Amino acid sequence: MIISERAEEILETLWVRTEETKKGPADLGLAQTDPAIEELRGLGFIRMDQDKITLTPKGNSAGEKVVRRHRLAERLFADVLDVRKDLVHPVSCKFEHLLHGGIEDNICILLGHPTTCPHGRPIPPGECCRKHGENAGKIVSALSAMKEKQKGKVAYIQTKDRGKLQKLMAMGVLPGMSISLIQTYPSYVFQVGQSQFAVDKDLAAGIFVRTTSV
Amino acid sequence: MNLFSKLIAPFKPSGSCCGPKAECTYATAQRKVAIVGNPNVGKSVLFNCLTGAYATVSNYPGTSVEVTRGKFNLHGAEIEVVDTPGMYSLLPVTEEERVARNILVQEKPDVVMHVVDAKNLERMLPFTLQLLEAGLPVILVLNIMDEAEKLGMRIDPLYLENSLKIPVLATVLTTGRGLDELKMRLSAPVSISEGPLSIPPDDPLEKQVQVLENLLQGNYGLAKRAIGLLLLQGDEEIASLVKTRDAKNAEAIMVLVRSAQSEDSQPLTYRIALHRQVQTNRIVGEMMSIPSRPELPLREKLSRMMINPLTGLPILILILYYGIYQFVGKFGAGFLVDAIENGFFEKVVNPWITQLFTAWVPWKLIQELFVGDYGIITLGVRYAVALILPIVTTFFIAFAVIEDTGYLPRLGLLIDRLFKKIGLTGRAVIPMVLGLGCDTMATMVTRTLPTKRERLISTILLALAVPCSAQLGVILALLAGHPTGLWVWLVVLCLVFLMVGFLSSRVLPGEPPLFYMEVPPLRLPKLSNVLVKTYSRVKWYFAEIFPMFIAASFLIWLGRLTGIFDMLAKLLESPVRWIGLPPQASVAFLFGFFRRDYGVAGLYDLKSAGLLNGNQIVVASVTLTLFLPCIAQFLMNVKERGWKTGVAISVFVLLFSVSVGYLVNLCLNGLGVML
Numbered sequence: 090m091i092i093s094e095r096a097e098e099i100l101e102t103l104w105v106r107t108e109e110t111k112k113g114p115a116d117l118g119l120a121q122t123d124p125a126i127e128e129l130r131g132l133g134f135i136r137m138d139q140d141k142i143t144l145t146p147k148g149n150s151a152g153e154k155v156v157r158r159h160r161l162a163e164r165l166f167a168d169v170l171d172v173r174k175d176l177v178h179p180v181s182c183k184f185e186h187l188l189h190g191g192i193e194d195n196i197c198i199l200l201g202h203p204t205t206c207p208h209g210r211p212i213p214p215g216e217c218c219r220k221h222g223e224n225a226g227k228i229v230s231a232l233s234a235m236k237e238k239q240k241g242k243v244a245y246i247q248t249k250d251r252g253k254l255q256k257l258m259a260m261g262v263l264p265g266m267s268i269s270l271i272q273t274y275p276s277y278v279f280q281v282g283q284s285q286f287a288v289d290k291d292l293a294a295g296i297f298v299r300t301t302s303v
Numbered sequence: 304m305n306l307f308s309k310l311i312a313p314f315k316p317s318g319s320c321c322g323p324k325a326e327c328t329y330a331t332a333q334r335k336v337a338i339v340g341n342p343n344v345g346k347s348v349l350f351n352c353l354t355g356a357y358a359t360v361s362n363y364p365g366t367s368v369e370v371t372r373g374k375f376n377l378h379g380a381e382i383e384v385v386d387t388p389g390m391y392s393l394l395p396v397t398e399e400e401r402v403a404r405n406i407l408v409q410e411k412p413d414v415v416m417h418v419v420d421a422k423n424l425e426r427m428l429p430f431t432l433q434l435l436e437a438g439l440p441v442i443l444v445l446n447i448m449d450e451a452e453k454l455g456m457r458i459d460p461l462y463l464e465n466s467l468k469i470p471v472l473a474t475v476l477t478t479g480r481g482l483d484e485l486k487m488r489l490s491a492p493v494s495i496s497e498g499p500l501s502i503p504p505d506d507p508l509e510k511q512v513q514v515l516e517n518l519l520q521g522n523y524g525l526a527k528r529a530i531g532l533l534l535l536q537g538d539e540e541i542a543s544l545v546k547t548r549d550a551k552n553a554e555a556i557m558v559l560v561r562s563a564q565s566e567d568s569q570p571l572t573y574r575i576a577l578h579r580q581v582q583t584n585r586i587v588g589e590m591m592s593i594p595s596r597p598e599l600p601l602r603e604k605l606s607r608m609m610i611n612p613l614t615g616l617p618i619l620i621l622i623l624y625y626g627i628y629q630f631v632g633k634f635g636a637g638f639l640v641d642a643i644e645n646g647f648f649e650k651v652v653n654p655w656i657t658q659l660f661t662a663w664v665p666w667k668l669i670q671e672l673f674v675g676d677y678g679i680i681t682l683g684v685r686y687a688v689a690l691i692l693p694i695v696t697t698f699f700i701a702f703a704v705i706e707d708t709g710y711l712p713r714l715g716l717l718i719d720r721l722f723k724k725i726g727l728t729g730r731a732v733i734p735m736v737l738g739l740g741c742d743t744m745a746t747m748v749t750r751t752l753p754t755k756r757e758r759l760i761s762t763i764l765l766a767l768a769v770p771c772s773a774q775l776g777v778i779l780a781l782l783a784g785h786p787t788g789l790w791v792w793l794v795v796l797c798l799v800f801l802m803v804g805f806l807s808s809r810v811l812p813g814e815p816p817l818f819y820m821e822v823p824p825l826r827l828p829k830l831s832n833v834l835v836k837t838y839s840r841v842k843w844y845f846a847e848i849f850p851m852f853i854a855a856s857f858l859i860w861l862g863r864l865t866g867i868f869d870m871l872a873k874l875l876e877s878p879v880r881w882i883g884l885p886p887q888a889s890v891a892f893l894f895g896f897f898r899r900d901y902g903v904a905g906l907y908d909l910k911s912a913g914l915l916n917g918n919q920i921v922v923a924s925v926t927l928t929l930f931l932p933c934i935a936q937f938l939m940n941v942k943e944r945g946w947k948t949g950v951a952i953s954v955f956v957l958l959f960s961v962s963v964g965y966l967v968n969l970c971l972n973g974l975g976v977m978l
Contacts, residue, residue: 246573251537252396254573256819259391261426263580272610276716276729278822283422283454285822287610287716287729292819 092132094186095125097155100134103144104152109210114141157213158193159185160206165196167207168229168247168297177207201229201244201299228300232270232277233293240269241300243281248295260286262296333374335383336489337412339403339434341427342389343823344420345446347371348476350386353486370402377490385412393433393529394536394572397753401540407439408524414493418444421458421473422451425587429579435467435498438526442493443471444485449478450824462590468496477829497526499586501579508574511535511563518556521548534560536572602825609713610822619714626701627739635697636776644689656680672860683856686901687849691773696841698740698772703836707828711736712820719818725801726760726808727752728818734761738769741844743936745769746943756813762944763807766932767956768800770899777903778924781910788921788978795925795967803959847935848898855897868893882922882964883972885914891923898933917978918971926964931957 092100106112126142129135134148144152162181166172172180188196194217197203202218205211229244243266248254261281262268271285272278277293279286336353338346354373371386387406388399395401407415417434419427424445434441443463445451451458464471470488474481502509515531523530523544533541534556542560546553564571599607608614657674664670674681705711711733719729730752738745742765749761770778782789862868875889887909895902906923909915915923931937931953941949971978 251570251572253817254570255394255396256817258573258576259396260819260821261423263576265580265584266425271607275612275718275720276610276818278610278716282426283451284420284426285606285824287712287719287818287820287822289719289723289728289818292817 093125093128095123096128096134097186098182099123099125099129100144100148100152101155101159103135103142104149104156107144107149108153114138114143116140153213154193154215155185157215158188160210160212161193161196161200161203162188163206163208164200164203164212168200168245171247174207203229229297230300231294232268232279232296232298233273233290235270235273235298235300237270237273239298239300240267241298242266243268244297244299246295247297253292253295257292257295260284260288268296268298333381333383334414335385335410335412336414336416337385337387337406337410338416338418339387339390339407340418341391341420341430343821344418344427345476346386346389346418349416349418349444349446350384352476352479352482353382353384370406377486380490382489385410390430392430392576393437393525394533394538395540407437411524413440414442414489415439416442416444418446420450421445421448422454422456424451424458424591425583428583428587429501429576431467432498432501432579432582433529435469435496436500436526436532437529438495438497440493440495441469442485442488443467443469445471445473446476448473448480449475456591459590463586466586467498469493469498497528499582501582502575503578506578507566508535508563508571508578511559514559515556518552518559519545519549520552521545523548532575535563536575537564537570606713606822606825609710609825610716612717615713615717619717622705622710626705627698630701631694631697631772632776632779636694636772636779639693639697640690640776643693644685648685648689653681653685668864672857675860677856677859677863679853679856679860683852686904687845687852690776690904691848691900692841692845694772694776695740695844696837699837699840699844700833702737702740703833703840704828705736706836707826707832709823709825712822715820716818716822723815723818724808725764725804726811726816727757727804728816730818730820731757731761734765735769738765738771739775740772742766742769742771742932743847743939744840744844746936746939750943754813754816756811757816759811759944759948760804760807762940762948763952763955764800764804766936766940766952767803767929767959768796770796770928773898773900774903774928777900777907778928781903781907781920781924785917785920785978788917788924791921791967791971791978792924792928795963796928799929799963848933851897851933851935855894855901858897859894878961882926882961883968884919884923885909887914888919888923892927892930895927895930896934899927899930900933902927902930918968918976921971921978922964922968925967926960929956929960929963931960 103115106115126135129148130137132147133145134151136143136145159181162184163177166177166180166184167174194215197215197217202214203212204214235241243262243264245264246254246257246262248257261284266281268279268281270277270279276287276289279288279293338349340346350371350373354375370388373384373386374381375384376382385406387403390400390403392400393404393407395404406412415434417431419431431441431443445458445460445463448458458473460471460473470493472481472485472488474485476482502512512528512531512535515534516527519527519530521544523541525533530541534545542557545556549556609618653674660670660674664673671678673679676682712729714736715729715732717729718732722728722731731749733751734745734748737748745765746762749758749765752758752761778792779789782792859868862871872889872893875892876886879886879889879892888906891902891905891909893902894905903924906915906920906927910920932940937949937953940952944952
């Protein structure tokens, strides 16, 4: 079912309002004449109560999916494609509308079922995440957020600082290398290949690992 | 650690071109072998195996990083060996890497021996690929094979030889395994192989590299492909070379480089490194099998105990207690000093030499110079040999053992959080611990710290709050019988260390430093290695300080003769009185200018004469510990940090130590404490 971009935006806003900020029904206000409102009502996504709009259960689950697509898109742009920070949101706004027919699940799998967007808000889990429920440990996370004894493969390095990047590369921290975390305090000690290194939190936060076991 | 041993290895004159003329012409024709590789893979061991000499250190022109050079004879032909500082890639990040690359580029060695740690082949082979791309004649040395075998890894040198098309050897250099074959391979000329290229042909990057290769016409000392790749990775040194060596095409080249760089949101270094790693994994994956081992070996268990704060702290205390307090303090400063000082000098040397001089030299003045209270032999030589030598030697033995086990990086990672507060990182633990042996040597070693700010802060702390072993020995003797006083001294010192570090990290400009350090496997120290290291350090130490003892004795003699000495002592009386000490102590402080421990020894005499009470002993110990470093360290500060900074540090230390002495005295008396 394809709905217009404008209608998706409205769904997204309504969902965030009711589910995350818990503000209750929204004032319709100026949007009264917006054809997208009519479209959403026709699809049974919203209910009008005088000039207040509420999401129907059907609309709520549709809204959740839009938010999920938007935040997945943000993760993709920020982490993998390394788009500039101020561009992440506007680009994602456009991109989210293209992610239909299971593409968002593919992206979710690619990213290792991330749980939050780059701004720290939760990404609603999709079908693919539920399937991976039993392998809950299988996510990409920063080395600084991993637990002691966790293992995995380096997924990517994220840092804007050339010096940091080169230091990490010199240690052999490159995507695909197996890495295991030995200790987190007072310094992060990890093993990559057959060597052990100690780094501070700053450097550990730049290494992202697809973990394989807890 | 390797660089460190190089820094303090004995300075021998390099004998190459000082000899007869024939030797010079011969020297230019001889083959040259360069040893390259990551830090800690056994480059220096290979150097020592080949040349049979313990590292000859020479200054590399224009920088402060030292490069080791030597020669050996192979089937009648003389071969020059250059041991380069550790490098991770041809794209330099640190000063050491820059120096290492310059050796490859400018000296055009006939053979480049790339030494790798076999068990870390997949991490180090990308650099081999890079060396091959640069068109260098490479021999790959898979060292530390025994550790790889212990891990159950199977590595096939022949397979590597076929895929890389260069000679590949498996060695355990510490035991000499594989050395004969290595020498055999060295005697034959090494051909150049481009090796398997890392960038896949369908990557647009490959096209860009090829265009760059065509545009580059000048001579850079490395293959054009490597130069192109370095340019794409943003190498500024190469970019400026392009301006002169390819003036015609320079603009086109740089336009191409910039456009290639802007096409990618990720730095090209990262992408190129990824390609090299993929290529490496392909080669290594086909050949190497790494069984997983569920059971941790004993040394790994021990290592984890050392880096866990709960168990690591007790281990640190044990090491300090047995390594420093028992071995250096009790055995070195107690037993050995006693034996040499009382048994040898007091009973044998001094009476004999005094008698000799009084019998044969009629002039009182000259007698005073050699065998008087402050005589060159009775004070200077006796002091250096009987007091300093045993303390420093035992300390260096303990340090070499601790260093060889690989404990220091583990201490560094334990202490990093604390050191961050004073503007340093866990890396600084090496100069700081070494400072407990000799602050001058430690100041020299601060050059291994990555930023200028860290070097400056550690220089200040070494000058002020880290007592050297000679000083520690005398202070412990001075405070013997005052256990509370010892604690007060220790607490004040720690407070000063942390406070001054904290303040300087606030005041000095610069980015907060990053901490990263390789944690090498724990190893049992080798006796021969410990002895060689200790020997070369003690030798360096002696060469540095022995003349100072003689000079100090001479200056004191001269000062007393001319009356300047008494005048200065008089001048110092008032500051000495401020901190609550008897005026006689000013002489001790004057000695302290030459060497801090000289001063403390002076206090010891005062204490023996019953002129000092408990409080005064503590105040004097604190002040003299913080007091100006010895002249050698002052000179080293000037050499490493420049005139202005060196002098500024000294003035600061002088004022600060007297102020702290004043405060401690005030507190003790104010609180009515009698120690």
